[in-house]
Amino acid sequence: MMNLSFSLPDVDSAWRGTWKVAQQKNPSELTEIDLRYKYFSANVEMIVDGVEVISSRSFVTLVDLALSLLDAERCISSGEDTAVGFTERAEVIHLRHSEGNIVVTSSEQSWRVVVDREELRSSISEFLREVHSCLTSEVPGLSSHPTIRQMQQI
Template sequence: MELRYKYFGANVELIVDDIEIISKKKFVTLVDLALSVSHAAKRLSSGEDAALGFTESEEVILLRRDGDLVTISSSKRHWRVSAVHEELSDAFNGFVRQVHSRLIDDIPELAANPVIQRLSTE
């Protein structure tokens, strides 16, 4: 629980069509976000809607699959953008791979941790 919700605060940025969806000005818990992004990517690939929640905030980023597009909106802010599903999926999967790689490179012992192992299989 601590590894997912307490450690590895990071600045992460997600921008689509000049809309700042995740601001690099705020810290997020990296492992939790990577697991959420991985889960969202799988749901979207299955044609389902998904959401990204944040330990640090009540905001939820809503992701709705609409054919080849994904409509992205916020539970707290008034904007709506769309992204090509394939591009968003590639970005999400690349982010998860990069988080996993970086954590294992920086702290090799984490390779044995079941939560971190989920990042390599999700």
Template sequence: MIHFSFTLPDPDSPWRETWDRAEHANPADISEMDLRYKYFGVRARLTVDDVEVISDRGFVTLVDLALSIAWAGKQIAAGHDSAFNFTEAAEVIRLHADGQRIEMSSSVKPWTVTVARDQLLGEFTKLRQEAHACLITQVPGLAEHPVIRRIPPEQGMPEQ
């Protein structure tokens, strides 16, 4: 069983400021670097069976998370190995393609899990759709931003 989700910071959390600043900025003027690393902190969680692949004890930025899994998903869909990480963490989540199965492992933790390729790609797609919807709901002006437009899977296209 695989589950990938995120939650926004509580209103009293210092991470809420990463959303509030964006709501008061001109979305068209926000650079990709700032979108990926300065705005939209969330608690993300990825579990496979009983293994916590990504812990929700810390924060990651939603745009970086979504774009990272978009790239990793494209590699996996093409039958290649991949990996993703977050700037603020030393850990790399490695994805090894083995036919219709994906072996996931950590560069710093002693776990390895295996998941069906289609199931992983489905969770990646769902998270990207939810991230995109959340971003444009919270900051409607982001809907036309070229970086944000790269987040959701294209309509009618397989996960890439």
């Protein structure tokens, strides 16, 4: 069983400022680099069979992680092994094919979990839809931004 979800920072959190600043900008002028690394910090949680693969206790840049997961899903779909890294830390989550499943390991943790390939793909797809929906609700002009539109291509 797998859960992949995110939550926005509390309204009075300094991390919420990464959303407020973006809301004050013209969405068409936001560069992909800024979207990936400057705006939209969020708590993301990924749990596979009770193992916390990504902890909701720390903040990540949501667009960067979403686009990394999009790339990972494409690799998984084509039968390739892949990895997901983080802007905020050195850890890398490895995703390797094994008998119709995906073995998930960390470069910094000792756990090893296995998730059904289709369940992982489905979880990533749903996560991307939710991220896209949240971003375009918070900043409506982002719906036509090419970087954000990529999340709909899954």
